[in-house]
Amino acid sequence: MGAERWLRVAVSVPTEAVEVVSYFLVELGSVGIAEGEWQPDTPPPAWTLVQGFFSANQDSSVLLASLTKRLRSIATEYPGLVTCVPACATISSATWQDHWKTHFPPLPVGQRLLILPPWEVRPARSERAVIEINPSMAFGTGHHATTHTCLEALEALCNAYGPPARALDLGTGSGVLAIALAKLGVPSVWATDIDPVALEEARKNARVNGVETAIHISPASLNELPAPFQLVIANLFASTLIASYPALTQILTCSGHAILSGIQSDQATSVLEAFSAPDWTLVEHRSKDDWATLVLRRASD
Numbered sequence: 001m002g003a004e005r006w007l008r009v010a011v012s013v014p015t016e017a018v019e020v021v022s023y024f025l026v027e028l029g030s031v032g033i034a035e036g037e038w039q040p041d042t043p044p045p046a047w048t049l050v051q052g053f054f055s056a057n058q059d060s061s062v063l064l065a066s067l068t069k070r071l072r073s074i075a076t077e078y079p080g081l082v083t084c085v086p087a088c089a090t091i092s093s094a095t096w097q098d099h100w101k102t103h104f105p106p107l108p109v110g111q112r113l114l115i116l117p118p119w120e121v122r123p124a125r126s127e128r129a130v131i132e133i134n135p136s137m138a139f140g141t142g143h144h145a146t147t148h149t150c151l152e153a154l155e156a157l158c159n160a161y162g163p164p165a166r167a168l169d170l171g172t173g174s175g176v177l178a179i180a181l182a183k184l185g186v187p188s189v190w191a192t193d194i195d196p197v198a199l200e201e202a203r204k205n206a207r208v209n210g211v212e213t214a215i216h217i218s219p220a221s222l223n224e225l226p227a228p229f230q231l232v233i234a235n236l237f238a239s240t241l242i243a244s245y246p247a248l249t250q251i252l253t254c255s256g257h258a259i260l261s262g263i264q265s266d267q268a269t270s271v272l273e274a275f276s277a278p279d280w281t282l283v284e285h286r287s288k289d290d291w292a293t294l295v296l297r298r299a300s301d
Helices: 015-027 060-073 079-083 093-102 145-161 176-183 196-208 238-243 245-251 265-274
Strands: 005-014 033-035 047-055 087-092 107-109 113-116 129-132 166-170 188-192 215-218 229-235 252-264 280-288 291-298
Touching: 005 015, 005 060, 005 079, 015 033, 015 047, 015 060, 015 079, 060 079, 060 087, 107 145, 113 145, 113 176, 129 176, 145 176, 145 229, 145 252, 145 280, 145 291, 166 176, 176 188, 176 196, 176 215, 176 229, 196 215, 229 245, 238 245, 238 252, 238 265, 245 252, 252 265, 265 280, 265 291
Parallel strands: 113 129, 166 188, 166 229, 188 215, 229 252
Antiparallel strands: 005 047, 005 087, 033 047, 107 113, 252 291, 280 291
């Protein structure tokens, strides 16, 4: 019996557009995403290869046309996408598996966390809390700059103030941030997403990591959640964060913290202008690979 065949759609895009292009590929039906990598101590490249993997039964011409149309739809925000030309090739499952694994090595984060894909052997002894995440259709393996800095920030807050009684992971994706909160001792974590595929992946990952009883995974909107929360994490687009300002201000306790990410470095000022005094105070501004993560504190009164 021969190896299963897949369609690989690949496109080189401006690095700042990687996240949104990856999302487009998932919307089109990709069962996994691979993004080009670079060394953490060097500046990110101007362009990054993004790959999606589809059933070989799909029409490659339709896939390419759909992706090209979506790239052009955001070309005003990312002008470099005008010249991007996606390509398609047929590959075997064995080829994909070998290629896939090279993009997701074990990842120590901060002082207390270790992200592992399921094919890696768990260390027999480790002082780090192990989070097993299967790279699949939902975003969040810890390897992207936004997820990485969110993990660092939430660990720092838990170290400084102790685990909050209740926390919210808004737009949970794979559930990696919610799982990290539970592993760091938060007894009640709410994780929401509007994508049913992401919700299912988050549920699976919570079970695998043995924290399903601590995490409430839900499609509920902000105004439907059982507020208040002492900590909110939102790794979303900057425009979504700005639009969510009133609701986030409402659901967070006084003196509570918010970790906001998914923000391109040149958009951080706009987000800070929305989340400004007297309601909010900037505690920390983390930067990695042209992305910003903002840690803010809600006013005490």
